[in-house]
Amino acid sequence: MATTFDYALSTEGTRLERSVLRELLHYAVDPEIISLAGGLPAGECLPLQGLRECLDTVLTRDGFRALQYSPQHPPLRARIAELMEARGVSCTPEQVFITNGNQQGLAILSRLFLDPGDPAVIEEVTFTGIQQVTVGRGAEVRTVPTDLDLGVDVDAVEAAFRREPRPRLLVLVTDFHNPLGVSIAAESRERLARLAAEHRVPLVEDDPYGSLRFTGDPLPPVKAYDDEGMVFYLGSFSKMLAPALRLGWMVAPVELMPRITTLRESLDLESTTLYQRAVAEFLGQGRVEGHLAALRTTHGARCDAMLEALGEHLSGVARWSRPEGGMFVWVELPADLDATELFQAAIAKKVAYVPGGFFSVHGGKRNTMRLNFSNVDPEAIREGVARLAGVVREALAPHPVPPHPPGGNSR
Amino acid sequence: MATTFDYALSTEGTRLERSVLRELLHYAVDPEIISLAGGLPAGECLPLQGLRECLDTVLTRDGFRALQYSPQHPPLRARIAELMEARGVSCTPEQVFITNGNQQGLAILSRLFLDPGDPAVIEEVTFTGIQQVTVGRGAEVRTVPTDLDLGVDVDAVEAAFRREPRPRLLVLVTDFHNPLGVSIAAESRERLARLAAEHRVPLVEDDPYGSLRFTGDPLPPVKAYDDEGMVFYLGSFSKMLAPALRLGWMVAPVELMPRITTLRESLDLESTTLYQRAVAEFLGQGRVEGHLAALRTTHGARCDAMLEALGEHLSGVARWSRPEGGMFVWVELPADLDATELFQAAIAKKVAYVPGGFFSVHGGKRNTMRLNFSNVDPEAIREGVARLAGVVREALAPHPVPPHPPGGNSR
Numbered sequence: 001m002a003t004t005f006d007y008a009l010s011t012e013g014t015r016l017e018r019s020v021l022r023e024l025l026h027y028a029v030d031p032e033i034i035s036l037a038g039g040l041p042a043g044e045c046l047p048l049q050g051l052r053e054c055l056d057t058v059l060t061r062d063g064f065r066a067l068q069y070s071p072q073h074p075p076l077r078a079r080i081a082e083l084m085e086a087r088g089v090s091c092t093p094e095q096v097f098i099t100n101g102n103q104q105g106l107a108i109l110s111r112l113f114l115d116p117g118d119p120a121v122i123e124e125v126t127f128t129g130i131q132q133v134t135v136g137r138g139a140e141v142r143t144v145p146t147d148l149d150l151g152v153d154v155d156a157v158e159a160a161f162r163r164e165p166r167p168r169l170l171v172l173v174t175d176f177h178n179p180l181g182v183s184i185a186a187e188s189r190e191r192l193a194r195l196a197a198e199h200r201v202p203l204v205e206d207d208p209y210g211s212l213r214f215t216g217d218p219l220p221p222v223k224a225y226d227d228e229g230m231v232f233y234l235g236s237f238s239k240m241l242a243p244a245l246r247l248g249w250m251v252a253p254v255e256l257m258p259r260i261t262t263l264r265e266s267l268d269l270e271s272t273t274l275y276q277r278a279v280a281e282f283l284g285q286g287r288v289e290g291h292l293a294a295l296r297t298t299h300g301a302r303c304d305a306m307l308e309a310l311g312e313h314l315s316g317v318a319r320w321s322r323p324e325g326g327m328f329v330w331v332e333l334p335a336d337l338d339a340t341e342l343f344q345a346a347i348a349k350k351v352a353y354v355p356g357g358f359f360s361v362h363g364g365k366r367n368t369m370r371l372n373f374s375n376v377d378p379e380a381i382r383e384g385v386a387r388l389a390g391v392v393r394e395a396l397a398p399h400p401v402p403p404h405p406p407g408g409n410s411r
Numbered sequence: 412m413a414t415t416f417d418y419a420l421s422t423e424g425t426r427l428e429r430s431v432l433r434e435l436l437h438y439a440v441d442p443e444i445i446s447l448a449g450g451l452p453a454g455e456c457l458p459l460q461g462l463r464e465c466l467d468t469v470l471t472r473d474g475f476r477a478l479q480y481s482p483q484h485p486p487l488r489a490r491i492a493e494l495m496e497a498r499g500v501s502c503t504p505e506q507v508f509i510t511n512g513n514q515q516g517l518a519i520l521s522r523l524f525l526d527p528g529d530p531a532v533i534e535e536v537t538f539t540g541i542q543q544v545t546v547g548r549g550a551e552v553r554t555v556p557t558d559l560d561l562g563v564d565v566d567a568v569e570a571a572f573r574r575e576p577r578p579r580l581l582v583l584v585t586d587f588h589n590p591l592g593v594s595i596a597a598e599s600r601e602r603l604a605r606l607a608a609e610h611r612v613p614l615v616e617d618d619p620y621g622s623l624r625f626t627g628d629p630l631p632p633v634k635a636y637d638d639e640g641m642v643f644y645l646g647s648f649s650k651m652l653a654p655a656l657r658l659g660w661m662v663a664p665v666e667l668m669p670r671i672t673t674l675r676e677s678l679d680l681e682s683t684t685l686y687q688r689a690v691a692e693f694l695g696q697g698r699v700e701g702h703l704a705a706l707r708t709t710h711g712a713r714c715d716a717m718l719e720a721l722g723e724h725l726s727g728v729a730r731w732s733r734p735e736g737g738m739f740v741w742v743e744l745p746a747d748l749d750a751t752e753l754f755q756a757a758i759a760k761k762v763a764y765v766p767g768g769f770f771s772v773h774g775g776k777r778n779t780m781r782l783n784f785s786n787v788d789p790e791a792i793r794e795g796v797a798r799l800a801g802v803v804r805e806a807l808a809p810h811p812v813p814p815h816p817p818g819g820n821s822r
Contacts, residue, residue, distance in 0.1 A: 003666040005640075008579065008613055013523040016670040043475040051478065052470050059463050064454040067462065067653035100511065104679040112424040132677035168419065202419055229416075242478035244685045255414040259427040266543035267678060268515040274655045275683070 011116075015136065021128065021358045027347050034384035037352040039178070039327060040375040041212075041239045042302070045295045047287065051242060054281040055274065062277060070273035072098050076280040080235070080249050083283070087210065088220035089233065094254050098271050099264070101248040102208050105234040106133045108250070108263050110169065113202050114139050118168040121160045121201070123152055125330075125359045125368075127178045130171050130206065135361060142167060143361050146177065148321045148330065151184035154191050161199040170201050174221050176209040176326020179359045179370035183324065186219050193225035200230065208236040208248070211292055213325035214300030229253040237279060239327070240292065245275050298374075299327065305378035306371060306385060313389030317396070327374035330356065333367045333392060340366060342391055351387040422527075426547065432539065432769045438758050445795035448763040450589070450738060451786040452623075452650045453713070456706045458698065462653060465692040466685065473688060481684035483509050487691040491646070491660050494694070498621065499631035500644065505665050509682050510675070512659040513619050516645040517544045519661070519674050521580065524613050525550050529579040532571045532612070534563055536770050536779075538589045541582050541617065546772060553578060554772050557588065559732045559741065562595035565602050572610040581612050585632050587620040587737020590770045590781035594735065597630050604636035611641065619647040619659070622703055624736035625711030640664040648690060650738070651703065656686050709785075710738065716789035717782060717796060724800030728807070738785035741767065744778045744803060751777060753802055762798040 006014070025037055058066050077093040084091035099105045106129060114120055116138035122130055124143040135141050142163070144156035152172055160167060172192070175183045184192070196203035205222045223233040229252075236248035252260060264270075282288065306329055310320050320331045333339060339355040346352060356368025369388075373381055417425070436448055469477050488504040495502035510516045517540060525531055527549035533541055535554040546552050553574070555567035563583055572578060583603070586594045595603070607614035616633045634644040640663075647659035663671060675681070693699065717740055721731050725742070732741040744750060750766040757763060767779025780799075784792055 003664075003670075005613075005664065005667055008524055008611065009670075010522060010524055010526045010529070010579070012526075013670060013674075016523075016673045019669070019673055019676070022672075040479050043479060046475045046478045048470065048475055048478060052467075055466060056463075059459065064457045064459055067457045067459060067655045068451050068454060069649075069654040100679040103677070107678045111421060112427075113419055113421055115421045115423075118421070129677065129680075132673075136677060168421070200419065202416075238480075243480040244478045244683045246679065246681070246683045253414075253416065256416055258430070259414075259420075259424060261433075262427045262430055262543075263424075265430070266514070266540065266547060267518045268511040268657065269540075270657070272655045272657045272683070272686070 012137065015138070021354065024343060024354075025352075027352060030350070033347065033350045033352050034376065034380050034387065035352045036371040036373070036376060036381070036384050036388070037354045038372045038375050040243065041327065042295060042298045042374050045298050046242050047282070047291045050282060050287050050291065051278060054278040054285070057281055058274060058277040066274045066277055068273065069270065071270065073273060073276035073280060075284070076276045079280050079283040083235070084233070084251060087218075088224040089251065091251055094257070095251050097250045097252060097257060097260055097264075098276060099248045099250055100246045100268065100271055101238050102206055102234040102236045103129045104264070104267070105248060105250045106130060106171070106204065106206065107267065108260060109202070109204050109232050110134060110137060111263060112256070112259065113169045119165055120169040120171070121157060121167045122171050122361065123173070124361055125180060125356070125365055126361065127173060127206070128358060131361055134169070134171065141361060146180055146182065148180060148182050151177070151182050151188060154188045154195070157192065158195055161195060161201055166199065167201050169204065170196065171204040171206060172222070174205050174207040174210060175219070176212060176323050176328070178209070178326070179328050179354070179356060180330045181321035181323035181326060181328045183219065184222070189219065189222045190225040192222050193231055196230040197226070197228040203231045205231055205233045207234060208239055209326040210235065211240045212296065212299060212327070214296040214303065216324035223251060240288070241279065241282065245279060247271060247275055247279060296325075299325070302373040302376065302378055302381060303329070305381045306373040309382045309385035313386055314392065317392060327372055329371045329373060331369045331371060333369070334396065335367050337392065337395055338366045339369045342395055345395070346388060346391045349387045349391055351384045351391070353388065423548065426549070432765065435754060435765070436763075438763060441761070444758065444761045444763050445787065445791050445798065446763045447782040447784070447787060447792070447795050447799070448765045449783045449786050451654065452738065453706060453709045453785050456709050457653050458693070458702045461693060461698050461702065462689060465689040465696070468692055469685060469688040477685045477688055479684065480681065482681065484684060484687035484691055486695070487687045490691050490694040494646070495644070495662060498629075499635040500662065502662055505668070506662050508661045508663060508668060508671055508675070509687060510659045510661055511657045511679065511682055512649050513617055513645040513647045514540045515675070515678070516659060516661045517541060517582070517615065517617065518678065519671060520613070520615050520643055521545060521548060522674060523667070523670065524580045530576060531580040531582070532568060532578045533582050533772065534584070535772055536591060536767070536776055537772065538584060538617070539769060542772055545580070545582065552772060557591055557593065559591060559593050562588070562593050562599060565599045565606070568603065569606055572606060572612055577610065578612050580615065581607065582615040582617060583633070585616050585618040585621060586630070587623060587734050587739070589620070589737070590739050590765070590767060591741045592732035592734035592737060592739045594630065595633070600630065600633045601636040603633050604642055607641040608637070608639040614642045616642055616644045618645060619650055620737040621646065622651045623707065623710060623738070625707040625714065627735035634662060651699070652690065652693065656690060658682060658686055658690060707736075710736070713784040713787065713789055713792060714740070716792045717784040720793045720796035724797055725803065728803060738783055740782045740784060742780045742782060744780070745807065746778050748803065748806055749777045750780045753806055756806070757799060757802045760798045760802055762795045762802070764799065
């Protein structure tokens with residue numbers, strides 16, 4: 001991707017690449033394509049009316065103040081502290097820092113703790129945004145495997161912590177991992193918090209999906225076991241309420257807040273006070289539980305549809321994760337298939353997915369796919385998986401011997 | 412500001428300081444204090460009703476789509492390109508990149524072009540946000556002086572460009588400089604664009620106030636003279652419409668957009684589609700000119716009130732800039748006065764300002780103050796300047812000889 005500006009770019013600027021993933025997803029805009037490639041919550045469940053009413057309430061009540069610059073909105077910090085308490089995390093409003101979604105939390109914490117070249121521990125297969133703030137910033141990345149049933153391999157984390165030089169950061173996705181769909185096992189959570197404290201490695205717990213559980217028992221986040229302030233929890237309203245709010249939060253020690261505030265100011269000053277006030281209103285009116293219940297029901301039914309369709313069409317051919325929440329199922333195809341190569345064939349059959357290789361830090365996992373169920377209706381999910389299975393089975397079929405070429409024209 | 416986490420911080424994390432400015436401004440919340448310390452547009456001029464109607468229109472028309480993830484909103488990019496054309500900048504929608512305000516533009520461009528240790532040229536007195544993304548990131552900063560009538564000293568810029576190693580970035584505020592209130596002279600603009608092209612130094616033109624001119628003839632931005640794509644223009648809706656929108660834009664070469672997009676995604680993914688759509692609607696309905704006319708009238712009257720009050724109370728004692736737009740007047744007190752030391756006396760007299768030293772890259776300019784006129788009504792401005800003059804005159808008065816201490820008790 002050479003440009004006439006290459007001579008002017010920084011080391012980081014040079015390392016930036018165009019997003020092949022973003023370009024692939026452009027194929028998915030054809031309305032005939034069933035896209036299992038997205039990462040959006042169920043559109044029709046978004047609390048359109050509720051947020052609209054809360055925006056109205058705030059604009060009427062607060063007037064011009066809702067449109068000015070404004071620091072972190074204290075009532076929202078208080079409501080978020082309540083949400084955290086409900087999840088088993090002891091938390092004061094002063095420990096809550098409002099961000100523009102979890103990606104901004106990742107950007108802030110990676111800059112607070114990581115210099116280029118510093119060792120960081122991340123999962124071998126993980127959300128691209130986590131790769132951007134570690135690999136992309138020039139960290140020396142140590143990867144740990146993640147089991148499709150048990151989540152991150154904590155023995156591997158401990159081994160990575162014991163290697164010198166000591167890692168400066170560990171980043172994990174807690175619940176309903178993107179892209180794997182798995183959650184960290186109950187018995188691993190306390191141990192992870194203890195390891196972070198013992199080895200003094202800041203643990204960034206990225207948990208955008210934690211409130212999207214549709215089956216199974218809720219588990220406390222790793223942060224619930226953190227006695228030493230070494231776990232930095234990132235939560236988000238993007239999936240819980242609406243992506244367009246661009247609001248999330250960080251739970252961090254009060255003594256780091258001045259630095260976190262200054263760092264965030266250098267990035268984009270602050271989050272919009274109008275949305276902060278509207279979300280505080282939404283939470284204060286007790287609207288969130290009803291909304292989440294509807295969202296969970298819808299997502300759960302869609303996940304069921306996907307797991308059933310996978311069972312029907314790809315049993316014995318592929319294996320996949322069985323999420324209890326979130327938005328994604330991870331599918332492993334036979335080792336000799338390449339999901340990036342199959343992508344064009346899938347598009348031809350009018351179905352899209354994300355090739356799993358994009359989530360692989362070291363570029364492997366080419367036989368995998370991430371499938372989204374949250375923003376596709378069950379019928380389309382069944383049809384989409386059927387089409388996908390057709391593509392896979394065709395790729396697995398022994399290649400037919402090409403017919404004998406027609407003889408030359410004898411004339 | 413030692414914390415128990417110091418051992419874990421990155422180089423940048425260690426360099427971060429708590430904001431003494433932010434703490435000073437906490438004093439200004441007392442409702443009896445007349446604060447000339449702010450940086451907000453006139454509150455009562457914010458287009459509350461217009462934005463509310465546009466938000467309603469979008470939520471009704473676009474429904475759930477207005478609450479989902481969404482890329483840069485094409486109609487908003489097109490409207491912004493029209494705004495740029497109206498200011499004399501030839502610009503296509505594809506050259507417009509929507510940001511969360513100019514600070515995010517600064518954060519992106521400084522990371523795209525600057526490595527720690529690289530030389531960067533900034534004004535000796537400049538907006539703290541520009542210092543954060545250059546000095547704060549460890550750049551080797553070369554400062555250039557800015558004249559209160561003519562703006563940045565272009566000879567000094569050229570001299571800084573000629574020094575080896577070649578600077579990697581120049582950042583200037585175009586119109587109604589924060590904190591100086593001055594604009595870059597007409598005759599300097601074309602020369603700056605030419606120097607950037609000739610020396611191949613990316614010039615970041617930070618122009619949040621350009622549309623807030625209340626007197627004098629509008630000048631084209633430096634970008635209007637840029638034939639080589641070396642000028643990166645940053646514009647903002649924060650002052651033009653409302654700070655809480657957190658929306659601004661960058662004009663940059665199309666060939667850099669993939670890198671800019673990837674870098675921005677690593678920071679916070681994207682800007683909220685609801686506000687993007689609402690602002691596109693606001694601009695499309697032709698509401699902006701009427702709004703700006705009202706804003707300019709109000710700001711102009713307030714600036715007049717401030718300049719008159721300064722003339723009345725501080726003639727012969729201080730000198731100050733005479734802005735033709737924007738929000739700030741810069742005041743230079745006699746050289747032996749320290750505006751930071753006077754701050755507590757001013758608070759005692761119920762008036763606040765920002766000591767100019769905070770805007771000085773090398774820590775000088777302690778005899779200066781930044782005064783805001785945009786969000787204070789004229790009567791309060793007159794009273795505030797009178798109080799401030801009282802503080803200054805008291806500090807200048809020869810210190811009274813302390814009375815002879817009372818004799819000891821003879822008993």
